[in-house]
Amino acid sequence: MRVKGTLIGFAAILMWSLLALMTAASGRVPPFQMNAMTFAIGSLPGLILLSLRPERIRLLRQPAKVWITGIAGLFGYHFLYFTALRNAPAVEAGLIAYLWPLLIVIGSALLPGERLRWYHVAGALAGLCGTVTIVSRNGVSFDQSYLVGYGAALLCAFSWAAYSLMTRSFERVSTDVVTGFCLATSLLSLVCHMALETTVWPASGGEWMAVVGLGLLPVGAAFYAWDYGVKNGDIQVIGAASYAAPLLSTLVLLLTGFAEPSWRILIACMLITGGALLAAKEMIRMRSGTAVAE
Structure with missing residues (x-):
């Protein structure tokens, strides 16, 4: 069950890797409108x-705390992420927001039955370095005038980490x-769209297909897979x-x-892959031992 849950958690990560491509192919739909459309499809x-x-x-029929956690996690994360991008450069905001995997790994030590090992932290840090290598290709410069955006990005990271850890409970x-x-x-995003944005519909069949694809995979099935993964898999390995x-x-x-292509991508590939393997060391060893026993 633990290995199955971890693999399903990986499936969410794979689907999220399509987010940039599908978003780029979806035209100029504003962020909150996109959220409203894709979460409805999801x-x-x-x-x-x-x-x-x-x-x-x-x-x-679940307790209020379950609904508050889930809605605050999905809507809160996206609201804070868009706020960060509107008030700070995308590279810096993205880097700060992407602290959530590290926060999940470290925060998992607070969960019942979990033990944080050095290789979990080392694997997550290697992944963070790989991410920095990818997104900082044009340099990183933190400017105090963007503190609101940086703050929103940091809250964004904490919100998704907290949602994931609480989902485990x-x-x-x-x-x-x-x-x-x-x-x-979807409904909350629609409210934000009506208040903050001008409606822009996809301009072609290809753009509509991209929107539907977003709703079915990165903004749809991925969240179901993530929920199952963090509840039943190795949350430290999934985080890294x-x-x-x-x-x-x-x-x-x-x-x-x-x-x-660039050398940065190769270095990032080695750091992230190596970090994930390091974090999963114990699980891989257990699986190998089971295979030998069989």
Whole structure:
């Protein structure tokens, strides 16, 4: 079960690696409008399952703290992320926001039954260095005039780490509840869009396909997979491996012609892959031992 959960958590990371490509292909849809559209699409698989198996609707009856955590995690993260990007340069804001995998690994020490080892921290730090190598290709410069944006990015990192760690403590809560989180996030994003943005619809069939793809994968199935993964998998390994998302995203952009190869990508690949393997050392050793025993 633990290995299965970890692999499903990895599936979420793989889907998030498509986020940049699909976003680039979706045209000029404003962020909150995009959120409203894609989270609505992301809730559809869950709604279809509930319509086919109405007895599962009772699984949505959860304590208020579960709903507050889920909605604050999904909507809060995206609201803070967009706020950070509006008030600080994208590179610096992205780097700060991407502290969440490290925060998950370190914070996991507070969870019942978890023990934080040196290789978990070392693996997460190696992943962070790899991420810095990728996103800082044009340099990094922290300017005090962007403190609001930096602060929002830091809160963004803490919000997703807190959501992931608290989700682990709700391990008896069915993943069906993510459907409700997606719907609530869509509605709140729609409110923000109406208040802050001008509506811009996708201009072509290709852009609409990208929006649907975003809703079905990075902003849909990925959150169901993440929920299952952090509840049932090795959260420390999943946290460290999360740094693979920006690397895989860059590789996807390379393969599709949206980016050019460089030595930075090679170095980042070694750091992130090595870090993930280091963090997963114990799990790999256990699996090897099981295979030999069989």
